Amino acid sequence: MNSKVMIITGGGRGIGAATALKAAARGYAVCVNYLKDAAAAQAIVGQIHAAGGTAIAVGADVSDEDEVVRLFRSVDEQLGTVSALVNNVGVLENKMRIVEMDMARLNRIFSSNITSQFLCAREAVRRMSRNNGGVGGAIVNVSSAASRLGAAGEYVDYAASKGAIDTFTTGLSLEVASEGIRVNCVRPGFIYTDIHASGGEPGRVDRLRSLIPMQRGGQADEVAYAILWLLSDEASYVTGSFLDIAGGR
Numbered sequence: 001m002n003s004k005v006m007i008i009t010g011g012g013r014g015i016g017a018a019t020a021l022k023a024a025a026r027g028y029a030v031c032v033n034y035l036k037d038a039a040a041a042q043a044i045v046g047q048i049h050a051a052g053g054t055a056i057a058v059g060a061d062v063s064d065e066d067e068v069v070r071l072f073r074s075v076d077e078q079l080g081t082v083s084a085l086v087n088n089v090g091v092l093e094n095k096m097r098i099v100e101m102d103m104a105r106l107n108r109i110f111s112s113n114i115t116s117q118f119l120c121a122r123e124a125v126r127r128m129s130r131n132n133g134g135v136g137g138a139i140v141n142v143s144s145a146a147s148r149l150g151a152a153g154e155y156v157d158y159a160a161s162k163g164a165i166d167t168f169t170t171g172l173s174l175e176v177a178s179e180g181i182r183v184n185c186v187r188p189g190f191i192y193t194d195i196h197a198s199g200g201e202p203g204r205v206d207r208l209r210s211l212i213p214m215q216r217g218g219q220a221d222e223v224a225y226a227i228l229w230l231l232s233d234e235a236s237y238v239t240g241s242f243l244d245i246a247g248g249r
Contacts, residue, residue, distance in 0.1 A: 008030065015224060016089070020044050026228065032056070072127070076127075081128075091108070095154040110161055137181050143163075145190075145249060174240060182238065187244045212249050
C-alpha cells in the first residue's frame with residue numbers, strides 16, 4: 001500500500017490527465033477515474049507505468065452514490081487510503097440562453113458538476129479525517145472562472161454549478177480544518193481542453209483570447225501545477241483558498 005494516493009475524477013483528459021501525469025512523477029499512486037472513455041484513461045495509466053509510476057484506471061459515474069462508493073473501495077484495495085482528492089470532473093452542454101434550457105439539461109449539469117464533488121469529498125473525508133482514525137489529507141476542487149463571470153448567453157447553468165463549488169469549498173474547508181484536511185479550489189479560465197468542443201465551439205479559446213489580459217489561452221499543465229502545489233506540503237497552511245488561473249481575467 002502507498003502513503004501518497006491520489007484520486008482524480010475525470011482524469012482521462014485535459015486538466016485531469018495533466019494532473020495525473022505530474023502527480024505520478026512526484027511519487028503519488030494515482031487513480032484515473034473516467035466515465036466512458038476507458039481507452040483515454042488507460043493511455044494515461046500506461047504512460048505512468050512506462051515512467052515507473054503506479055496508477056490504475058477506474059470507470060465510475062461520480063454523480064451516482066453507489067458508483068462513488070465503489071470507486072473509493074477499489075482504490076482502498078488496489079492502492080491504499082486516499083490522501084489527495086482532485087474533484088476535477090465537469091461537463092457543459094451546447095451554448096444557449098436560459099429560456100432554451102430544459103430540466104433534463106439542468107439535472108445533468110448540476111448532478112455532474114455539483115453532486116459528484118459532494119459525494120467524492122464525503123468518501124475522502126471519511127478516510128482522511130483524524131476523527132475517524134485517518135492521518136489527514138488534502139482536497140482540491142476544480143471550479144471555473146465562469147463562477148465569477150457568469151457565462152451569460154452561453155452556459156449560465158455551468159457557471160452557476162461552479163459557483164456552488166466555490167461555496168462548497170469555503171464551507172467544507174471550515175468544516176474539516178481541525179480534522180487535518182485542507183480544502184482548496186482552482187478556477188481555470190480559458191484553457192485549451194476539449195471541453196469546449198462538447199459545448200459546440202472547439203475554437204472558443206482562440207475566439208476570446210483577445211479579452212484575456214495575457215492575450216493567450218492557458219494550458220492544462222499550467223492548471224495541473226497549481227493543483228499539485230495546493231496538495232503539497234508547500235501549501236500546508238493554506239485552506240479555503242482560491243487560485244484563479246485565468247491569465248488575469
